[in-house]
Amino acid sequence: MVKRMTFKQFLFILPLLVFIGVFSIYPIVVSLSYTFFDYKTNDQQHNGFYLSEQLNEKLFYEDCDYINYFIDADKTVEGLSDEDLATFEDVEADTTAIMAKYENATGVTKVSSDVMEEITAYIDSVEQRTSDIYERNSDLEFYNAENLPQIIKDMRSTIVESNFIGAAGFTQLLHDTRFSKALGNTLLFTVISVTLELVLGMLLALVMDKAIRGIGMVRTIALIPWAIPTAVSAMIWSYMYDGSYGVISKIFESIGLISKQSAMLLTAQGALASIVISDVWKTTPYMALLLLAGLQVVDRGLYESASIDGAGPVRTFFSITLPLIKPSILVALLFRTLDAFRVYDLIAILTGGGPGNGTESLSVYAYKLMFNQSNYGYGSVVVMGMTVCVAIIAIIYVKVLGADVVSNN
Amino acid sequence: MSKNKVFNIVCWIFIIAFLVVSVFPFFWIFISSFKPEAEIFGANCYRIIAENPTLDNYKVVIFEKGMIRAVGNSFAMSAITTIYVVVVASMSAYIISRFKFKGKSILMGLILAVAMFPQMIVIGPIFNMFYKMNILNSYWVCLAYSTITLPSAVWIMVAHFNQVPLALEEAAKIDGCSTWMTLWKIIFPIAAPGVFTTAIMSFISAWNEYLLSCTLNIDEKVQTVPVRLSYLKDQFTVFWSQISAATVVVVIPTLLIVLLFQKRIVAGIANGAVKE
Numbered sequence: 001m002v003k004r005m006t007f008k009q010f011l012f013i014l015p016l017l018v019f020i021g022v023f024s025i026y027p028i029v030v031s032l033s034y035t036f037f038d039y040k041t042n043d044q045q046h047n048g049f050y051l052s053e054q055l056n057e058k059l060f061y062e063d064c065d066y067i068n069y070f071i072d073a074d075k076t077v078e079g080l081s082d083e084d085l086a087t088f089e090d091v092e093a094d095t096t097a098i099m100a101k102y103e104n105a106t107g108v109t110k111v112s113s114d115v116m117e118e119i120t121a122y123i124d125s126v127e128q129r130t131s132d133i134y135e136r137n138s139d140l141e142f143y144n145a146e147n148l149p150q151i152i153k154d155m156r157s158t159i160v161e162s163n164f165i166g167a168a169g170f171t172q173l174l175h176d177t178r179f180s181k182a183l184g185n186t187l188l189f190t191v192i193s194v195t196l197e198l199v200l201g202m203l204l205a206l207v208m209d210k211a212i213r214g215i216g217m218v219r220t221i222a223l224i225p226w227a228i229p230t231a232v233s234a235m236i237w238s239y240m241y242d243g244s245y246g247v248i249s250k251i252f253e254s255i256g257l258i259s260k261q262s263a264m265l266l267t268a269q270g271a272l273a274s275i276v277i278s279d280v281w282k283t284t285p286y287m288a289l290l291l292l293a294g295l296q297v298v299d300r301g302l303y304e305s306a307s308i309d310g311a312g313p314v315r316t317f318f319s320i321t322l323p324l325i326k327p328s329i330l331v332a333l334l335f336r337t338l339d340a341f342r343v344y345d346l347i348a349i350l351t352g353g354g355p356g357n358g359t360e361s362l363s364v365y366a367y368k369l370m371f372n373q374s375n376y377g378y379g380s381v382v383v384m385g386m387t388v389c390v391a392i393i394a395i396i397y398v399k400v401l402g403a404d405v406v407s408n409n
Numbered sequence: 410m411s412k413n414k415v416f417n418i419v420c421w422i423f424i425i426a427f428l429v430v431s432v433f434p435f436f437w438i439f440i441s442s443f444k445p446e447a448e449i450f451g452a453n454c455y456r457i458i459a460e461n462p463t464l465d466n467y468k469v470v471i472f473e474k475g476m477i478r479a480v481g482n483s484f485a486m487s488a489i490t491t492i493y494v495v496v497v498a499s500m501s502a503y504i505i506s507r508f509k510f511k512g513k514s515i516l517m518g519l520i521l522a523v524a525m526f527p528q529m530i531v532i533g534p535i536f537n538m539f540y541k542m543n544i545l546n547s548y549w550v551c552l553a554y555s556t557i558t559l560p561s562a563v564w565i566m567v568a569h570f571n572q573v574p575l576a577l578e579e580a581a582k583i584d585g586c587s588t589w590m591t592l593w594k595i596i597f598p599i600a601a602p603g604v605f606t607t608a609i610m611s612f613i614s615a616w617n618e619y620l621l622s623c624t625l626n627i628d629e630k631v632q633t634v635p636v637r638l639s640y641l642k643d644q645f646t647v648f649w650s651q652i653s654a655a656t657v658v659v660v661i662p663t664l665l666i667v668l669l670f671q672k673r674i675v676a677g678i679a680n681g682a683v684k685e
Contacts, residue, residue, distance in 0.1 A: 005510035009588060013516075016501035016563065019555040024523045027531035027538070027556075034533065204427060207420045218424060221431050223667045223674055228660055229617040231635030235642060236434045236656055239441070239649050245454040247437055281430065286678060293679030313416060342527040345619040349639050363529045370533050371624065383530045394525050 031380045035170070038163040039377035046163050046377075048108065053116055056158040057105030060119070063155040064099045067126065068092050070144035070151065079140050084133045091126055098122055108160060116159065127152050169381035179382060181357060182365040183389070189272065189361065190340040193279045197336060198329070200280065201287030206317070208288065209295045222285030230282065234349035237278040241265050241350075248277075268358030271351045275359060279346060283339075287332060294328025295321065327401065334397040338390060362386040435660065442466055442653035449649045466654035470641075474651065475629055476658050479637035484662070486622075486633060487615040490554045494562050494611045495604060497555075502566030503592045507578075517567075524560035528620055531556055539625055546628035553621050558611040565610065565680045569603025570596060602676070609670045610677040616663070634659045 033049070040046040075088050098119075111119075127149070134145045173179055204222075208215055225233065240248040243262030253261045263270045298321060306316045322329075344363035347353060353360035353368070360368075362382065369379035441449065443466070444459040453460060470476045505513060535553050539545045573596055581591050597604060619635045626632055632640070638659060641652050667674065 003508050005504060005508040009504050009508055010510075012504045012588070012592075013501040015497045016559065019497060019552075019559055020519070020523060023535065023553050023556045024526070024531060027534035028526065030534035030537075031530050203423060207423055210420065218428065219675060220667065220671050221428055223671055224435070224660075224664060225431055227613055227617075227667050227674070228663045229619065229635040231617075231619045231639050232656060232659055233434070235638055235652060236438050238642070239652065240434060240437060242649070245450055245649075247455060250455060281434070285431065289675055289678045293675075338525050342529065344529065345635070349642070363527065366529050367532075367620075371536075376533050376537075380530075380533060383527065383533075386527050387530055390525060390527055 031383060034376050034380035035384055036164060036166055037377050038165050038169075039380075040373075040375050042374035045157065045160050048160075049164075050160055050162045051164050052110060052162050053113075054108050054160040055111045055116070055119065056108045056160060057102045057111075058107050060155065060158040061099060061102040061105050063151055063158065064095050064102075066151045067095050067148065067155075068099075070148050071095075071130075073143045074145075074148075077140055077142055080137065084137065087129050087133060091129055094122060094126070119159065123152060123155055163377075165377075169378055170384075172378065173381050173385050178357060178360075178365065179362075179385065182360045182362045182382075183385075185272070185359055186341060186343070186361045186363075189275060189279075189343065189359075190337060193276045193283070194333065194336050194340050196276070196280045197284050197287045198333065200284045201291055201332075202329075204284065204288035205291035205295055206321075208292050219289070222288060225282045226286040228282075230345045231349055233278060233282050234346050237274065237281075238265075238350050241274050265351060266355055268355060271355060271359045275343075275347055275350055278350060279340070279343070283336065287336060290332040291325065291328060294325040294332075298324050330397060330401050334394070334401070337393055337397070341390060341393065342386075362389075438653045438656050438660075441650060442657045444650050444653075446648055446650050466650045467658070470651050470655040470658060474641065474655065475632075475637065476634075476655050478630070479632050479634045480659060480662060482631055483616055483633040483635075486548060486551050486554070487612045489548065489551045490558060490615040491608050491612045493551075494555065494558045495608050498559060498562035498566045498607060499570075499592065499597060499604065502563050502570050503596060505563070506567050506570035520560045520563050523556065524564075528557065532620060532624055535621070536624055546626050546631050548631065550622055550625045550631075551615070553625065554615050554618060557618060557621075558614050561614075562607045562611055565607045565677065566600075566603060568680060569600045569606075572603075573599050602673070605670075606673045606677040606680065609666070609673045613666070613674070616666075 037049050038046050039049065071088050071092050075085060080088075130148055130152075134142060134148075208218060237248075240246045241264045243249060243265060246261065246264065249258070249261045249264040252258045252264065258264060258270060264274055265271050302320050302324075303316060306320055311319065342363055343361050344367065347359055347361050347364050348367070351359045353364045357365075363386070366379050366382040366386065369375045369382060373379075440457055440459070443462040443464070444456075445461055445463050445465065448454065448456065448459055448461070504510075505517070531553075536545075539549065539553075577595050577599070578591055581595050586594065617635065618633070619639075622633045623636045623639065626636065629637070629640075638652070638655055641648070641655060
C-alpha cells in the first residue's frame with residue numbers, strides 16, 4: 001500500500017524540513033560563507049562581509065565635524081599668517097561641503113569608486129595642507145597640532161576595505177602547524193580509544209551474551225557511565241587525576257605507570273592517556289550494548305553445531321560470531337569513530353587542550369578560534385577541514401558497509 | 410569440563426573488574442562529597458571515610474551555587490526538546506515509512522549526514538543568529554538541540570513504523586480516518602515502545618548536551634547541569650569537595666532515569682546497531 005505523497009502529506013514532513021533547514025543546513029551554508037572572509041567580530045573593520053570597499057559614512061561625518069572643530073580653535077592662534085589663515089578657511093569650506101553629502105548617514109554603505117576617489121582625494125588634501133601649516137609654524141602653540149593628524153588617521157579607517165579573501169583561508173590551513181598538530185592529536189585519540197573500546201566492548205558483550213544470571217544488574221551499571229553527561233564525567237576524572245591529591249594519579253604512581261603524580265595532566269602523553277581512559281570508561285559499556293544487540297540475533301543453533309564439531313570458544317568466535325555480526329560492528333565503529341573525532345567537551349573540561357597544545361583536538365582548536373579570539377572566518381575554515389575528514393571517514397565506512405546503510409527500503 | 414570452568418572463572422573476573430572500574434569513580438565522588446575541604450588536600454586525602462564528615466558541601470552547592478536550579482533548567486529543556494522532537498519525528502517518520510515520494514532517499518541521506526556532521530560547524534552561525542535575534546540566554550536553545558536529537562529520532566521512528574502492519578490503517582481509512590488521525594490514533598499507540606525509546610534517547614541527548622548550552626546560555630539563571638558544573642571548576646580555587654557534592658546531586662536524576670527506563674534505553678542503543 002505504498003502511496004504517492006500529496007500536498008497534505010507533504011505538510012507532515014514540513015516541520016522536519018524547517019528544523020533541519022534552520023538549525024542544520026542554514027548554519028552549514030553560513031559557516032561555509034564565513035570561510036571566504038576575514039571575519040572577526042572583535043575588529044570593526046572585519047566585523048561583516050565586505051565584498052567591495054565600503055564607507056562608514058556616519059563615522060566619516062563625525063570625523064569631518066572634528067576637523068572643523070579643531071581648525072576653528074587653531075585659527076585663533078596668535079601669529080598665524082594671512083595666507084595660512086586662508087588655507088585653514090579653505091579646508092573648512094571643503095569639509096563643510098563634503099559633510100553636506102553625508103548629513104543623514106546611518107552606517108556602513110557601499111559606495112561607488114568615484115565617491116571613494118573623491119573622499120581619498122579630500123583626505124589627502126586636508127592632510128597635506130594642514131601638516132604644511134603646522135610645519136611652517138612650528139614655533140607657534142597650536143591646540144590641535146597632534147589631534148588633527150590623529151583624526152585624519154581615524155578618517156582613513158572609515159573606508160572599510162573588502163575582507164573577502166577567497167580561498168586564502170584554506171591555503172593558510174595547509175600551512176598551519178597548529179592545525180596539523182590538532183589533527184594528529186584527534187586521530188591519535190580516535191584510533192586509540194575506539195580500538196580499546198571495540199576490544200573491551202566485544203569481550204564484555206561476549207561475556208554478557210553467555211551469562212544469563214545477573215546480566216540485568218551488569219547492564220544497569222553499564223548504562224550509568226554512558227548516561228551521565230560527558231561534562232560531568234570529565235569533572236569527576238579531573239578530580240581523580242589531580243597532581244597532588246587525585247586518587248587515580250596516586251594509584252598509577254604507586255604501581256609505577258607514571259614517574260610522579262603530577263605527570264598525569266601536566267605532560268602531553270599523560271594528558272592524552274587521561275583523556276583516553278575517561279573516554280574508554282564512559283563509552284565501552286555503550287559499545288558493549290551495541291555489540292550485544294548484534295550478538296543476540298545470532299542463531300544459537302550455530303554455536304551448538306560448532307561445539308558438536310569440536311570447535312573451542314576462540315575458534316567459534318572467529319569463524320562464526322565475527323562474520324555474522326560484522327555489520328553491527330561496522331555500524332558501531334562508524335558512529336563511535338565519528339563521535340570520537342568530534343570530541344569537544346571531554347577535552348575542553350579535562351585539559352582545555354593543554355599542556356601547551358599537547359591534547360588540543362580539532363573541535364577545541366576551532367572553538368578557541370571562534371569564541372576566544374572571535375575569529376569566525378578562520379575558525380570556520382578549521383571546521384571545514386574537520387568536516388572533510390569526517391566525510392572521508394564516513395565514505396570509507398559506507399564503502400565497506402555497502403550502500404544499504406543509507407537506503408531505507 | 411575443567412577447561413570450561415576456567416573459562417567461566419575468567420568471565421566472572423572480567424565482569425567483576427568491569428563493575429569495579431565502572432563504579433569506582435562514583436564511589437570516590439560520593440565519599441569525597443562528605444569530606445570537609447581540608448581533608449581533600451591534606452595528608453588524609455586518600456581516607457575512605459572522612460574524619461569529620463559534613464553535609465556543608467551539599468548545603469553550599471544547593472543553596473549558594475544554584476545546582477538545583479541547574480537541574481530544573483536541564484530537566485525543563487530536555488522535556489521541551491523531547492516533546493517537540495517526538496511530534497516532529499513521528500509525523501515525518503510516518504510519511505517516510507508509508508508514502509512514496511521523490512527525493513526520499515535524498516532526505517534520508519541528508520538526515521544521516523546531519524547526524525554525522527561535526528556539531529562545531531553549526532555553532533558559530535547559530536550563535537550569531539541567536540545574538541542578532543536577541544535570544545541568547547533563554548530556553549530557545551531547545552530548538553537548536555534539534556540538530557543533535559532529530560536525525561536519530563527520525564531514523565529510530567522509521568524503523569519502528571515500518572514494523573506496524575498495514576491492515577489496521579486500511580481499516581481505519583475505510584472508516585473515514587484522515588492521515589492525521591491515523592497517525593495519532595492507530596500508528597502512534599501501536600508503535601508506542603518505539604516512540605518511548607525515541608523519547609528517552611532524545612531526553613538523554615538533550616540532558617547531556619554541552620557545546621550549545623555552554624555557548625548560547627552563559628547566564629547562571631539558564632545554565633544547564635553540565636555547564637553549571639563546569640563553571641564550578643573555572644574559578645581560581647577549585648573546591649573539589651563542593652564539586653563532588655554537586656556531581657552527586659546531578660548524577661542522582663541520571664541514575665533514576667537509567668533505573669526506570671533501562672529497558673527502553675537498551676532498545677534504543679540496539680536500534681543503532683541492528684538497523685532494519
